[in-house]
Amino acid sequence: MSKDIVIRIENVSKQYRLGQIGTGTLSHDLKRWWALTRGKEDPYLKIGVENDRTSKASSEYAWALRDISFEVNQGDTLGIIGKNGAGKSTLLKVLSRVTAPTTGQMKIRGRIAALLEVGTGFHPELTGKENIYLNGAIMGMTKKEISRKFDEIVDFAGVQLYINTPVKRYSSGMYVRLAFGVAAHLESEILIIDEVLAVGDAEFQKKCLGKMGDVAGDGRTVIFVSHNMQAVQSLCSKTIYMKSGKIADIGPTDQIINSYLSREVNNRVSVSWDNMDDAPGNSVVKITGAEIIAQNQKEDDPITIKTEIWVKYNLYLLKEMNTNLSVHFNTASGLMVFNAASPIMNLAAGHHSGTMKIPGNLLNNDIYSIRLLVVKDGTTIIYSIDDLLTFEISDIQREGNWFGKWEGVIRPILDFTLI
Amino acid sequence: MNENRVINDNTEWDSVIGEQKSQLNFNFKEIWRYRDLLILFVKRDIVTVYKQTILGPIWFLLQPVFTTIIYVAIFGRVAKIPIGTAPPILFYLGSVTLWNYFSDTLNITSKTFTDNATVFGKVYFPRLILPLSKVLSGIIKLGIQFSLFFVVWIYYIFINKQITPTLYVFTFPLILLTIAMLSLGVGIIITSMTTKYRDLTFLVSFAVQLLMYATPIIYPISTVSAKNQIWLWLNPLTSLFEAFKFAFLGEGVVNFFWLSYSVLFTFVVTFIGILVFNKVEKRFIDSV
Numbered sequence: 104m105s106k107d108i109v110i111r112i113e114n115v116s117k118q119y120r121l122g123q124i125g126t127g128t129l130s131h132d133l134k135r136w137w138a139l140t141r142g143k144e145d146p147y148l149k150i151g152v153e154n155d156r157t158s159k160a161s162s163e164y165a166w167a168l169r170d171i172s173f174e175v176n177q178g179d180t181l182g183i184i185g186k187n188g189a190g191k192s193t194l195l196k197v198l199s200r201v202t203a204p205t206t207g208q209m210k211i212r213g214r215i216a217a218l219l220e221v222g223t224g225f226h227p228e229l230t231g232k233e234n235i236y237l238n239g240a241i242m243g244m245t246k247k248e249i250s251r252k253f254d255e256i257v258d259f260a261g262v263q264l265y266i267n268t269p270v271k272r273y274s275s276g277m278y279v280r281l282a283f284g285v286a287a288h289l290e291s292e293i294l295i296i297d298e299v300l301a302v303g304d305a306e307f308q309k310k311c312l313g314k315m316g317d318v319a320g321d322g323r324t325v326i327f328v329s330h331n332m333q334a335v336q337s338l339c340s341k342t343i344y345m346k347s348g349k350i351a352d353i354g355p356t357d358q359i360i361n362s363y364l365s366r367e368v369n370n371r372v373s374v375s376w377d378n379m380d381d382a383p384g385n386s387v388v389k390i391t392g393a394e395i396i397a398q399n400q401k402e403d404d405p406i407t408i409k410t411e412i413w414v415k416y417n418l419y420l421l422k423e424m425n426t427n428l429s430v431h432f433n434t435a436s437g438l439m440v441f442n443a444a445s446p447i448m449n450l451a452a453g454h455h456s457g458t459m460k461i462p463g464n465l466l467n468n469d470i471y472s473i474r475l476l477v478v479k480d481g482t483t484i485i486y487s488i489d490d491l492l493t494f495e496i497s498d499i500q501r502e503g504n505w506f507g508k509w510e511g512v513i514r515p516i517l518d519f520t521l522i
Numbered sequence: 523m524n525e526n527r528v529i530n531d532n533t534e535w536d537s538v539i540g541e542q543k544s545q546l547n548f549n550f551k552e553i554w555r556y557r558d559l560l561i562l563f564v565k566r567d568i569v570t571v572y573k574q575t576i577l578g579p580i581w582f583l584l585q586p587v588f589t590t591i592i593y594v595a596i597f598g599r600v601a602k603i604p605i606g607t608a609p610p611i612l613f614y615l616g617s618v619t620l621w622n623y624f625s626d627t628l629n630i631t632s633k634t635f636t637d638n639a640t641v642f643g644k645v646y647f648p649r650l651i652l653p654l655s656k657v658l659s660g661i662i663k664l665g666i667q668f669s670l671f672f673v674v675w676i677y678y679i680f681i682n683k684q685i686t687p688t689l690y691v692f693t694f695p696l697i698l699l700t701i702a703m704l705s706l707g708v709g710i711i712i713t714s715m716t717t718k719y720r721d722l723t724f725l726v727s728f729a730v731q732l733l734m735y736a737t738p739i740i741y742p743i744s745t746v747s748a749k750n751q752i753w754l755w756l757n758p759l760t761s762l763f764e765a766f767k768f769a770f771l772g773e774g775v776v777n778f779f780w781l782s783y784s785v786l787f788t789f790v791v792t793f794i795g796i797l798v799f800n801k802v803e804k805r806f807i808d809s810v
Contacts, residue, residue, distance in 0.1 A: 200646035
């Protein structure tokens, strides 16, 4: 049983010092050295905060990884997901031996090849052929192994004609294809891949994913780090969900992705103000609450592009008014998707509430924020509030092999015919 | 099953990373496994220098030729620094070639971490491969340059008959090996010390220039007063350069005690260098 484990991570932690390196650290270095020489514990390892980037750190040191332990079996395809700053890249660096953990141990059986970048060590003056050998050797292959794979690599990259030309004369596409070609033909037992899929056109991405599928099919071990749930879902059988430098969850991919989306993405963002004095508004209208309700089968399911969404709002009028609401839907990048307005109603002073329904299969996956405007007599804006609600629509169910971001602001399902 | 694991733990893993108790477990086996990479790095260093040039490797020869001409003119003709009975061209060409090897290697290995941070940040291979490749590509360059010295040397032996070679020329590989080790050792100590505090980097190139004058390059040690000689002997390069001159030109002071001192110094420095480098390479990427 234990023979099948190819990587074992035991209580791995990685600490980083916040702020600049190399200014004022001499005294810390001396203190640390003095403590260690006397056989005492490192004084700076005790302090340190969890790596939560949303709040200001209270200590000078932060843990990018904290007590990570897991095992990877021979032939596993392991996905690692998590938000930016969750520690994915640090874990990758530790796994690929670019940097050593602060505490803890990592045990490896077999050779590890890490693809944190395509074309590491490519020299522009060298020819395609020379670079294949150099890059392959940097990745840990021997000359003999590269020679054996050489034709396959050239074939994969489609650069037969230019193999004796310096790579500085290559188009960027050829360059990337050649670089990925070398990486894809590595003969290591364990392959670690960062989001290198983000390069190249759709056709090439498809080719890369296919190649990685083959690698996994060969019984080799693959660790794949990505933001792209689609790609993780199709490639990996097991997934680790990282949050603030810790493993939040580990298990079968489908289950972990759901857990990730429901915990990281605010499925039902809601705001409410019980105290009228705190509520945003003015002398005419107060906004007392708002909520996004996903019309999913199960309560915890994430909002996907298929989900019907209800926007619920509560407001309090201080006097009678011909009122209508206007809802601006903006993407995270600030592009307005639509502006929808309600019919004008004569409303009495007091509490009012309502909902706006957005059908499923309309919006593309993105992060959206809602701006709410209260309008009098259909012409005068009485009050407006930005970013009243913010939520994310995710993209997890898709057919076919294209895993990149779906283009376009909206993503309706339309009737097609093809004769 | 659990017991089984404990037994297997330390014997079956190919590599164990982190929390190593001993500073001394240096993985020479791993460097051997990456020997192909070492060769390819050396090849890259040599080949890329003369890509897109017409003269190609001949450019390697021009550097010592020009330096020698300048030295003969300035130190020999203008400053009239005495160099003994050896022909000036041979005297300068030999020591300049050898000195350039030492200073180039030292300058480049002392920047191993900072120069290669982007590659080191993306992929793991034994870091020592890089400075080693610089030492080796430097030797190849030196070999090309030395052929020129050799031709001039032969000329002075057989045609000009100004010098008589000694059998000690066969010790040259050992002298070269010691110089190579010394430049590697000092270089990797400096690069290990400069990952966090860069201050030292500014001093290195300046110090190397100064060191040239503290080494018998443009003068033989015999021209230095006995009182000051002791300070020069403390420089481990002094014995090596004097031995080199003695072997090829038949002129030079070889003192067995100081020669042993240089060799011992080199071994100690290289040993410390590998230890420090080995320790720093694990986490330097966090502070570079």
